[in-house]
Amino acid sequence: MIKVENITKKFDDYKALDNITCNIPEGCIYGMVGSNGAGKSTFLRVISGIYRPEAGTAMIDEQPIWENSEVKGKIAFVPDDLFFLHGASLDRMASLYRASYPDFDDKRYQYLTDTFKLNRTKNIATFSKGMKRQAATILAISSKPKYLFMDETFDGLDPVMRNLVKKLICQDVEERKATAIMTSHSLRELEDTCDQLALLHKGGLIFESDISNLKTSLFKVQVAYSEEYDRTRFEGIDGMEVMHFSKQGSVANIIVRGDRENVVRIISSTHPILVEVLPLTLEEVFTYEMEALGYAFGDVLMDQEV
Amino acid sequence: MKQYFNHKLYVDGLKQLRAVGIMGAVILLIPSFFVPFMMSFTESVYHGVKEIQHINFPSGVWYVFALLFIGVPIMMFQLMGFLNRRNACDYYHALPIKREGLALSFLASILTWNMGLYLMVIVVNAITCMCCPYVEFQWEGVFVGSISFLMSTLFVMSGIYIGMSVTGNLMSNLAVSVMVIVVPRLLITAFLAVMIESVDTCTFELSGTILDDRLNTFTNMLTGPIIHGEYTGLSSWLSILYTLVISVLYLLLGTYFMKKRPSEAASYPATSKRAQLLFRLTPAALFALIPTCILFASSHGAYDIDEEEILVCIILYIIAIVIYAMYELITTRRLINVFKSLKGLIFLVIFQVVFYLLACAGREVMLNDIPEPSSVKYMTLNMPEILGANYYTVKMATTPYDNENLKTLLCNELRNNNEVIRQKKDIYDYFNYMGTYYPTDFIDEFADIVNDSYYQRLEVQFKNKGFGTKTKTIYFNQGSLEYFLEYIVECPETTEVLQTRFAREEVRDYDYNSNTLSLDQVYDLYCSYMDELNQMPVERQLMYLYGYSRYENNLEDVWKNDNAQKITLYTNGASLNQDASYSRSYYAYRMPLYVGSAFPKTRALLEAYER
Numbered sequence: 001m002i003k004v005e006n007i008t009k010k011f012d013d014y015k016a017l018d019n020i021t022c023n024i025p026e027g028c029i030y031g032m033v034g035s036n037g038a039g040k041s042t043f044l045r046v047i048s049g050i051y052r053p054e055a056g057t058a059m060i061d062e063q064p065i066w067e068n069s070e071v072k073g074k075i076a077f078v079p080d081d082l083f084f085l086h087g088a089s090l091d092r093m094a095s096l097y098r099a100s101y102p103d104f105d106d107k108r109y110q111y112l113t114d115t116f117k118l119n120r121t122k123n124i125a126t127f128s129k130g131m132k133r134q135a136a137t138i139l140a141i142s143s144k145p146k147y148l149f150m151d152e153t154f155d156g157l158d159p160v161m162r163n164l165v166k167k168l169i170c171q172d173v174e175e176r177k178a179t180a181i182m183t184s185h186s187l188r189e190l191e192d193t194c195d196q197l198a199l200l201h202k203g204g205l206i207f208e209s210d211i212s213n214l215k216t217s218l219f220k221v222q223v224a225y226s227e228e229y230d231r232t233r234f235e236g237i238d239g240m241e242v243m244h245f246s247k248q249g250s251v252a253n254i255i256v257r258g259d260r261e262n263v264v265r266i267i268s269s270t271h272p273i274l275v276e277v278l279p280l281t282l283e284e285v286f287t288y289e290m291e292a293l294g295y296a297f298g299d300v301l302m303d304q305e306v
Numbered sequence: 307m308k309q310y311f312n313h314k315l316y317v318d319g320l321k322q323l324r325a326v327g328i329m330g331a332v333i334l335l336i337p338s339f340f341v342p343f344m345m346s347f348t349e350s351v352y353h354g355v356k357e358i359q360h361i362n363f364p365s366g367v368w369y370v371f372a373l374l375f376i377g378v379p380i381m382m383f384q385l386m387g388f389l390n391r392r393n394a395c396d397y398y399h400a401l402p403i404k405r406e407g408l409a410l411s412f413l414a415s416i417l418t419w420n421m422g423l424y425l426m427v428i429v430v431n432a433i434t435c436m437c438c439p440y441v442e443f444q445w446e447g448v449f450v451g452s453i454s455f456l457m458s459t460l461f462v463m464s465g466i467y468i469g470m471s472v473t474g475n476l477m478s479n480l481a482v483s484v485m486v487i488v489v490p491r492l493l494i495t496a497f498l499a500v501m502i503e504s505v506d507t508c509t510f511e512l513s514g515t516i517l518d519d520r521l522n523t524f525t526n527m528l529t530g531p532i533i534h535g536e537y538t539g540l541s542s543w544l545s546i547l548y549t550l551v552i553s554v555l556y557l558l559l560g561t562y563f564m565k566k567r568p569s570e571a572a573s574y575p576a577t578s579k580r581a582q583l584l585f586r587l588t589p590a591a592l593f594a595l596i597p598t599c600i601l602f603a604s605s606h607g608a609y610d611i612d613e614e615e616i617l618v619c620i621i622l623y624i625i626a627i628v629i630y631a632m633y634e635l636i637t638t639r640r641l642i643n644v645f646k647s648l649k650g651l652i653f654l655v656i657f658q659v660v661f662y663l664l665a666c667a668g669r670e671v672m673l674n675d676i677p678e679p680s681s682v683k684y685m686t687l688n689m690p691e692i693l694g695a696n697y698y699t700v701k702m703a704t705t706p707y708d709n710e711n712l713k714t715l716l717c718n719e720l721r722n723n724n725e726v727i728r729q730k731k732d733i734y735d736y737f738n739y740m741g742t743y744y745p746t747d748f749i750d751e752f753a754d755i756v757n758d759s760y761y762q763r764l765e766v767q768f769k770n771k772g773f774g775t776k777t778k779t780i781y782f783n784q785g786s787l788e789y790f791l792e793y794i795v796e797c798p799e800t801t802e803v804l805q806t807r808f809a810r811e812e813v814r815d816y817d818y819n820s821n822t823l824s825l826d827q828v829y830d831l832y833c834s835y836m837d838e839l840n841q842m843p844v845e846r847q848l849m850y851l852y853g854y855s856r857y858e859n860n861l862e863d864v865w866k867n868d869n870a871q872k873i874t875l876y877t878n879g880a881s882l883n884q885d886a887s888y889s890r891s892y893y894a895y896r897m898p899l900y901v902g903s904a905f906p907k908t909r910a911l912l913e914a915y916e917r
Contacts, residue, residue, distance in 0.1 A: 011570060050399045050569045069309065073402035083397035085322065099314030100401040
């Protein structure tokens with residue numbers, strides 16, 4: 001289990017992580033989303049033992065992570081900015097991993113390189129961006145980590161490879177009760193894979209929740225009235241929080257947080273000519289949560305997913 | 307143990323250095339193979355016989371030092387260079403290995419490669435020498451030299467380790483590494499130079515103290531040739547021990563910084579703002595020491611500072627400020643940082659003031675550093691300027707003198723000297739009436755120096771009854787020199803020195819009107835001459851050996867009037883203690899024989915040989 005309490009990480013005067021607390025249970029695939037500079041990569045580096053937080057504690061299996069080789073032996077970290085030795089082939093990198101990770105599994109390594117169809121003896125520098133990420137993923141998974149942290153997990157991977165990586169992660173979690181933390185701007189990918197999702201913003205953890213809870217607690221209501229109305233009609237009602245309101249003609253789209261049945265009952269009691277509840281995609285949930293926090297770059301994030 | 311050293315990572319480090327190592331091996335193989343061959347083809351004919359040339363390892367094999375100055379830094383930047391790259395730094399810090407284990411395993415790889423290359427050079431040199439006629443590999447000294455070389459490698463490596471642990475880009479790595487390796491010794495040397503400049507009795511000979519530059523086997527390569535005229539660090543076990551201790555301290559310090567080092571420091575010039583201030587200050591502070599030293603020496607010497615010197619000092623201070631700014635600009639590449647850093651100049655001023663005050667305190671300590679005669683066990687007297695320089699002078703410089711009169715005289719004279727210096731009088735002027743006592747050693751290279759001097763001085767090592775040795779330069783006036791020479795003549799140690807003979811093998815050449823003598827004959831003449839000389843009073847022996855004349859005309863006149871034959875022997879001084887500071891400066895010594903009427907047996911022998 002990963003237990004993080006009140007960690008703060010600063011770079012000079014800039015707070016990259018601000019008093020973050022969270023618990024990540026074993027056997028969970030934990031997704032982290034957030035805008036650029038939200039602190040996702042920093043968070044992963046702190047729980048990988050790369051960064052030492054200025055305040056707070058980060059523990060894995062009740063043990064501190066920083067400079068704890070026993071704990072770090074259970075972790076494999078695939079960063080956003082990948083590193084390979086100069087001029088090294090995949091086999092050369094595997095020998096470095098073998099020297100460092102006690103549980104490096106050669107059979108698994110052979111199997112994965114065959115599965116990904118990567119040339120083990122070729123200089124990694126000649127690989128494409130996606131192939132490099134595949135190589136890093138293979139090496140990390142071959143180390144048989146109990147905790148697998150992947151930053152920008154699917155960056156550069158084609159859809160086939162994305163599915164393969166997802167499958168491998170899920171397999172590890174199922175078979176070895178591994179715990180995976182993945183960050184991505186691609187909310188769609190996380191939606192498919194993760195059990196839990198956390199939203200980071202400006203170094204703070206805005207919320208964390210089960211994916212299913214997240215999607216059911218925030219939903220879209222399409223409503224229309226015969227008379228003229230505006231947002232104020234739905235504000236200040238107990239059990240219903242309006243996150244977003246837009247209106248085209250007489251039909252309004254309202255993003256609401258609350259209990260779905262209760263909200264429908266409340267709105268129905270106001271005699272609309274149309275009331276319909278629509279599920280939100282994870283992207284929409286993310287965008288509206290960010291918007292509620294005053295984050296104005298939702299559109300940019302949506303572009304990056306494509 | 308595993309947390310400090312990871313065997314697998316060590317092997318991986320060796321693999322990562324393979325390309326650099328192989329390249330280094332190829333580069334070193336070329337001279338290792340060709341130099342002995344070249345030496346065997348270069349004729350060294352000595353009295354008609356082709357002489358065997360020796361390869362002294364490692365001091366005589368210049369190219370092996372490339373490992374220290376080029377090999378170690380390149381390998382450090384190659385293997386520990388991950389500290390300068392953010393992604394590489396993150397990668398290595400994410401590995402399940404403690405930072406000390408990571409660093410020490412890699413350092414062991416670097417040390418292994420360098421010492422492996424070093425051994426390769428020894429083996430190739432030795433094998434090549436076996437194939438080359440007239441070239442011999444000298445195994446004597448290889449063991450101590452190699453241990454010393456290992457210590458130097460360890461020292462350079464640990465210095466760069468500190469430099470890389472506290473900085474995050476190549477420029478800063480280089481600058482701080484050089485600072486760590488050189489600056490402490492430079493500061494000590496600057497301090498000593500100021501002491502010597504302002505206290506004439508103070509010398510660079512500080513055997514047994516931490517101030518002795520010969521203690522560090524690596525920095526002595528830089529300071530030795532300047533201060534002592536040669537590099538001696540490769541042959542001393544004390545230097546080896548000292549360098550080992552310093553290297554271990556540096557390794558511990560480097561490991562401490564490594565553990566504290568934030569991974570995000572990669573690509574930044576320093577791990578913190580304070581560290582950056584320190585790095586910026588160091589080169590500037592060193593440069594600013596030059597005018598500070600000038601000011602100190604002027605204010606504590608016999609002469610007042612003039613306007614020209616003040617102008618030079620101001621210019622040098624301005625250059626120091628420019629260096630301060632340039633360091634910031636080069637390492638951070640941002641002009642705005644230069645302006646922001648200017649407030650740190652206050653520390654530059656503070657450093658100069660502290661150095662000045664320390665120098666004042668040090669000068670007082672030096673002036674009061676006068677041994678009590680009762681606490682002196684014995685003394686060694688290095689006096690080429692008084693008696694002239696030859697084999698027996700150097701022999702005398704290595705002979706312990708235990709004479710109470712001499713001890714009292716030299717201690718008192720040192721006290722008088724220091725009093726003159728304390729009053730800021732010119733010691734050269736004070737003792738300038740030495741004209742009647744000029745030595746007349748016309749055959750000696752040193753005569754020029756002596757004849758140009760207005761004083762007579764000698765270097766005395768006072769060996770304490772307890773621990774330690776004090777080395778002082780003592781200046782004589784007319785009266786004290788007379789007493790000194792009387793005591794020297796009385797001492798049995800002098801008689802013993804005069805009865806010694808150098809070995810036949812030490813005679814390298816000779817100079818005589820007719821060059822028909824063999825070296826064996828010349829040596830026989832020397833022995834005969836010395837046998838006859840030893841029958842004379844000590845004072846007269848000194849006169850003949852050193853050309854010193856107290857009551858008679860100078861020796862040149864004696865020689866001419868007597869129609870004596872002069873034979874000059876050239877010796878290599880192999881039997882002399884090479885630690886004697888004077889002997890180190892010279893490769894060979896001259897030994898003049900004045901074969902005149904005072905040496906009838908030798909004269910007869912010479913005539914016999916000439917027939």
